[in-house]
Amino acid sequence: MDNLKEIQGKMSHDPYYDFPYSKRRRQELVHGPVIVGAGPSGLAAAACLKEQGVPSVVIERENCIASLWQLKTYDRLKLHLPKKFCELPLMPFPEDFPTYPDKQQFVEYLEAYAKRFTIEPVFETSVESSEYDESKGMWRVKSVGLKGEVVEYVCQWLVVATGENAEAVMPDIDGMVGFCGEVKHTSEYKSGSVYKGKKVLVVGCGNSGMEVCLDLCNHNAKPSLVVRDAVHVLPRDMLGKSTFGLSMWLLKWFPMRLVDRFLLIVSWLILGNTAKYGLDRPVVGPLELKNMSGKTPVLDVGALAKIKSGDIKICPGIQEIRHHNIQFVNGKIENFDAVILATGYKSNVPCWLKEKEMFSEKDGYPRRPFPNGWKGAYGLYAVGFTKRGLLGASLDAKRIAEDIGKCWKN
Numbered sequence: 349m350d351n352l353k354e355i356q357g358k359m360s361h362d363p364y365y366d367f368p369y370s371k372r373r374r375q376e377l378v379h380g381p382v383i384v385g386a387g388p389s390g391l392a393a394a395a396c397l398k399e400q401g402v403p404s405v406v407i408e409r410e411n412c413i414a415s416l417w418q419l420k421t422y423d424r425l426k427l428h429l430p431k432k433f434c435e436l437p438l439m440p441f442p443e444d445f446p447t448y449p450d451k452q453q454f455v456e457y458l459e460a461y462a463k464r465f466t467i468e469p470v471f472e473t474s475v476e477s478s479e480y481d482e483s484k485g486m487w488r489v490k491s492v493g494l495k496g497e498v499v500e501y502v503c504q505w506l507v508v509a510t511g512e513n514a515e516a517v518m519p520d521i522d523g524m525v526g527f528c529g530e531v532k533h534t535s536e537y538k539s540g541s542v543y544k545g546k547k548v549l550v551v552g553c554g555n556s557g558m559e560v561c562l563d564l565c566n567h568n569a570k571p572s573l574v575v576r577d578a579v580h581v582l583p584r585d586m587l588g589k590s591t592f593g594l595s596m597w598l599l600k601w602f603p604m605r606l607v608d609r610f611l612l613i614v615s616w617l618i619l620g621n622t623a624k625y626g627l628d629r630p631v632v633g634p635l636e637l638k639n640m641s642g643k644t645p646v647l648d649v650g651a652l653a654k655i656k657s658g659d660i661k662i663c664p665g666i667q668e669i670r671h672h673n674i675q676f677v678n679g680k681i682e683n684f685d686a687v688i689l690a691t692g693y694k695s696n697v698p699c700w701l702k703e704k705e706m707f708s709e710k711d712g713y714p715r716r717p718f719p720n721g722w723k724g725a726y727g728l729y730a731v732g733f734t735k736r737g738l739l740g741a742s743l744d745a746k747r748i749a750e751d752i753g754k755c756w757k758n
């Protein structure tokens with residue numbers, strides 16, 4: 349805290365004190381942590397910190413909170429896990445919300461959350477680089493606004509909350525740039541209404557790909573789904589309970605492998621043999637696979653029935669694209685009007701955080717596995733990189749606030 353006081357004193361005389369760039373730009377000393385990202389993770393961290401009496405500055409590149417949910421998801425999206433597993437710390441969902449709130453309801457909840465904890469992010473401001481200044485014992489967080497204005501935030505604690513879904517993964521498919529139809533990522537897909545009567549190839553069979561296919565069917569488009577590898581499809585609900593809730597409950601008493609066996613038997617009874625329809629199951633069970641690699645099982649909300657009925661066709665991996673024609677690895681060639689890439693997301697941390705110890709440069713996740721990835725050195729923290737959805741983010745947020753809170757009070 350001595351460093352902080354010294355810098356504070358100097359800055360009160362000169363707001364551009366010690367600014368390292370030749371062109372003078374604004375510098376701001378933050379009393380408390382800087383949180384990068386105003387998604388659920390950033391909001392949860394800011395709220396938990398506030399509860400500890402710690403103020404923070406939240407920086408967000410878009411013009412709203414929860415930009416992933418507000419700007420980059422399709423209209424028919426609902427939470428896949430029951431609301432009790434998706435609530436943020438200190439504020440439950442309204443009781444009159446359904447078990448699986450839709451996108452609007454989830455955003456409404458998050459807006460109310462931000463209001464309740466008076467979280468007012470700095471919007472339209474992208475963090476472009478951050479580094480630890482050892483000589484000062486402070487983080488320097490350089491941000492750029494929409495009009496190119498540069499502000500350097502100087503702070504003792506830096507909380508990374510930019511998420512596991514910060515950037516779309518665009519696969520490198522031979523000939524894709526020459527495709528004559530429309531190509532877009534699921535983060536730009538809103539509704540199947542614009543694809544009525546069109547032949548659409550959806551690439552990737554995670555939860556996004558499956559649900560976009562279902563949406564396309566519901567809008568009388570003709571979707572095909574590229575499945576290049578094995579995938580676990582589980583019903584969203586089983587035996588009158590959510591599959592996720594039931595799994596969590598069973599895990600209290602039984603080992604994961606046994607719970608996986610149970611899930612697979614019940615799924616088989618409800619869905620049948622998915623391999624018969626082109627969806628082979630991985631050798632490792634769904635929970636064990638999620639735990640090992642973060643690969644989320646598909647929680648089916650109706651796409652499988654459309655696959656069974658032939659309304660959604662299953663295709664193997666893509667070999668190459670030529671104009672309107674797409675050649676698959678089995679040699680078949682078919683023409684399509686549009687391609688939707690449901691190929692997932694990646695972290696963007698390595699692009700802006702000049703710190704190589706805590707975060708892996710390869711995938712932009714904390715190197716230490718769950719539950720130890722939330723804390724690094726020199727006041728650096730990560731919230732929402734657990735591959736465990738909103739539940740994992742809430743856990744991180746509570747730990748971070750407690751940790752910083754202890755330091756703040758001393």
Ligand SMILES: Cc1cc2nc3c(=O)[nH]c(=O)nc-3n(C[C@H](O)[C@H](O)[C@H](O)COP(=O)(O)OP(=O)(O)OC[C@H]3O[C@@H](n4cnc5c(N)ncnc54)[C@H](O)[C@@H]3O)c2cc1C
Nearest residue numbers: 385387388389409415416427428474475510511732737738
């Ligand atoms: C379609 C979809 C559905 C999902 N459904 C569920 C579900 O039902 N249950 C569940 O538990 N999880 C679900 N998830 C997982 C998802 O990760 C969480 O719901 C949640 O959004 C994660 O919150 P976050 O704050 O960590 O990340 P995000 O919501 O992605 O928020 C990160 C924020 O950081 C901002 N940002 C990024 N880089 C910068 C930068 N350099 N400078 C400034 N700001 C930046 C982004 O604009 C964004 O607003 C879903 C994910 C997707 C894609």
Ligand SMILES: NC(=O)C1=CN([C@@H]2O[C@H](COP(=O)(O)OP(=O)(O)OC[C@H]3O[C@@H](n4cnc5c(N)ncnc54)[C@H](OP(=O)(O)O)[C@@H]3O)[C@@H](O)[C@H]2O)C=CC1
Nearest residue numbers: 426427428519552553554555556557576577644690691692
């Ligand atoms: N309602 C909800 O709650 C929803 C939740 N989500 C969540 O959002 C997160 C992101 O989901 P999602 O967008 O589906 O991304 P995922 O990363 O889960 O899935 C991406 C899929 O794309 C495949 N893929 C990647 N590249 C290629 C390629 N070149 N050719 C063929 N297939 C390819 C992957 O296959 P491979 O495994 O072979 O690499 C994988 O099956 C997940 O955690 C998911 O659970 C998403 C939608 C709805």
Ligand SMILES: O=C(O)C(=O)Cc1c[nH]c2ccccc12
Nearest residue numbers: 428429592638644645735736737
């Ligand atoms: O929807 C997601 O991406 C999630 O991460 C939610 C989630 C966390 N753990 C799971 C285990 C099985 C299915 C979904 C999830």
